[in-house]
Amino acid sequence: MYNLIRFVKKYHFILLFLLIEGFSVFLLATNNHYQGNKINAFSQKYVGSLHAGLSNISDFFKLKQTNKFLADENAKLHSLLEKQSILSNDSLIFEAPLFKYQSARVINNSVHKSNNYLTLNKGTRHGIKEGMGVITENGVIGIIHSVSDRFSLVISVLHQKSSISVRLKNEMFLGRMLWSGFDYRKTTIDDIPNHANLNIGDTIISSGNSAIFPDGIIIGKVISFQKIPGDNFYKIQIQFFEDLNRIHYVYVAESLIKDEKELLELNAKDD
Amino acid sequence: MIKQLYKYFWLTPIFIFIQVYILNQVLFNGYINPYFYIMLIICLPQITPRWFLLTFAFLLGVFLDVFEGSIGFHSTACVMIAFLKPAFERIIIPKNTISAEQDLFLQKLGFKMFSVFAFMLIFIHHTILFLLAHFKLATFIDIIGKIALSSFITFVIILVCQFFFFNSDRRK
Numbered sequence: 001m002y003n004l005i006r007f008v009k010k011y012h013f014i015l016l017f018l019l020i021e022g023f024s025v026f027l028l029a030t031n032n033h034y035q036g037n038k039i040n041a042f043s044q045k046y047v048g049s050l051h052a053g054l055s056n057i058s059d060f061f062k063l064k065q066t067n068k069f070l071a072d073e074n075a076k077l078h079s080l081l082e083k084q085s086i087l088s089n090d091s092l093i094f095e096a097p098l099f100k101y102q103s104a105r106v107i108n109n110s111v112h113k114s115n116n117y118l119t120l121n122k123g124t125r126h127g128i129k130e131g132m133g134v135i136t137e138n139g140v141i142g143i144i145h146s147v148s149d150r151f152s153l154v155i156s157v158l159h160q161k162s163s164i165s166v167r168l169k170n171e172m173f174l175g176r177m178l179w180s181g182f183d184y185r186k187t188t189i190d191d192i193p194n195h196a197n198l199n200i201g202d203t204i205i206s207s208g209n210s211a212i213f214p215d216g217i218i219i220g221k222v223i224s225f226q227k228i229p230g231d232n233f234y235k236i237q238i239q240f241f242e243d244l245n246r247i248h249y250v251y252v253a254e255s256l257i258k259d260e261k262e263l264l265e266l267n268a269k270d271d
Numbered sequence: 272m273i274k275q276l277y278k279y280f281w282l283t284p285i286f287i288f289i290q291v292y293i294l295n296q297v298l299f300n301g302y303i304n305p306y307f308y309i310m311l312i313i314c315l316p317q318i319t320p321r322w323f324l325l326t327f328a329f330l331l332g333v334f335l336d337v338f339e340g341s342i343g344f345h346s347t348a349c350v351m352i353a354f355l356k357p358a359f360e361r362i363i364i365p366k367n368t369i370s371a372e373q374d375l376f377l378q379k380l381g382f383k384m385f386s387v388f389a390f391m392l393i394f395i396h397h398t399i400l401f402l403l404a405h406f407k408l409a410t411f412i413d414i415i416g417k418i419a420l421s422s423f424i425t426f427v428i429i430l431v432c433q434f435f436f437f438n439s440d441r442r443k
Binding site for chain 2: 012013016017020021023024025026027028029047054110112113114115117153181182
């Protein structure tokens with residue numbers, strides 16, 4: 001016993017190091033499961049209010065930019081309204097809305113990690129639920145990962161695990177958007193077959209297949225692509241239209257058809 | 272001995288704040304990602320009890336992890352450099368250069384010794400951190416580039432901070 005105590009005393013530094021480092025690595029390894037979610041929920045609840053307070057300060061400096069953004073948006077909506085009124089004069093089209101939108105402010109954002117998250121200033125109190133899509137005028141931002149009362153956490157498209165269904169604007173070929181982990185202005189697209197007619201500068205839009213995002217939201221343009229011998233798919237690199245480092249206001253899209261669609265597809269799977 | 276360490280307690284929130292709200296917001300090209308908060312670990316005096324060194328490094332890492340919304344990355348890297356620090360002190364800093372209670376600051380160690388000491392620890396920290404963070408998806412060259420550039424910028428920021436501390440000491 002005495003020897004044991006002496007041993008522990010003599011090597012306490014290494015033993016403590018092994019203990020703490022082991023614990024760290026354990027945290028790291030369980031990062032993606034239960035533990036990770038719990039920590040995220042904690043940091044959302046307490047760190048969220050701090051982020052919100054500080055973003056109030058930075059908001060002040062962004063006023064000019066925000067004004068311009070809102071003016072542009074207004075102009076766009078006006079022109080849409082005009083078009084609508086011309087159309088509705090000679091034909092009546094009833095189409096149930098597929099999505100409901102609400103705006104939210106980004107109070108914390110990161111783009112330089114390998115797994116990036118955003119925090120929004122709206123939560124369950126405002127009707128935000130897990131799995132809703134987050135978009136802006138110029139692109140897809142991410143999917144709501146978890147919500148607290150007043151805040152919500154978004155898995156950015158700049159996340160290893162995010163995989164978003166996209167397609168070419170002029171052809172119906174579907175692909176998957178996966179982030180390669182470094183440059184926040186670029187991302188890669190898989191699964192577009194190499195018989196598709198692809199050119200540099202082609203626009204990539206969201207496909208709307210998953211019912212998380214509406215169909216046809218512009219995402220980015222093709223900056224390079226290559227055919228890999230022995231593989232049937234292109235390797236495509238695109239550049240985002242949206243500067244993900246500077247997003248300030250976003251829209252949370254709530255799908256009104258998602259439940260119905262998923263129920264229908266679930267039935268098919270059971271057979 | 273604990274008296275020497277008091278200031279690290281109130282410096283910790285300030286460093287985390289600067290790191291999370293200023294340095295993490297500034298991005299250069301996706302490759303440069305300085306983490307200057309590890310200066311707190313680097314500068315701890317030689318007399319610091321070993322258990323305190325490890326625990327302090329772990330808590331510092333955990334705080335940063337919580338603020339960044341990740342978990343385990345910073346604490347693993349911080350604990351590793353805290354473990355290596357005493358060995359490096361023995362190798363790099365000759366005896367009687369500096370009394371054991373003094374913080375390992377630039378003006379006390381001299382530029383050459385401080386640079387070697389700080390840069391090695393920074394480099395190890397960044398290597399572990401970025402390897403863990405980008406292991407799966409980035410190419411080897413990308414990671415090496417990111418480690419090298421970020422270490423250098425962190426080192427420069429820490430040097431600038433050292434001059435800041437130096438001046439404040441003089442005024443007293």
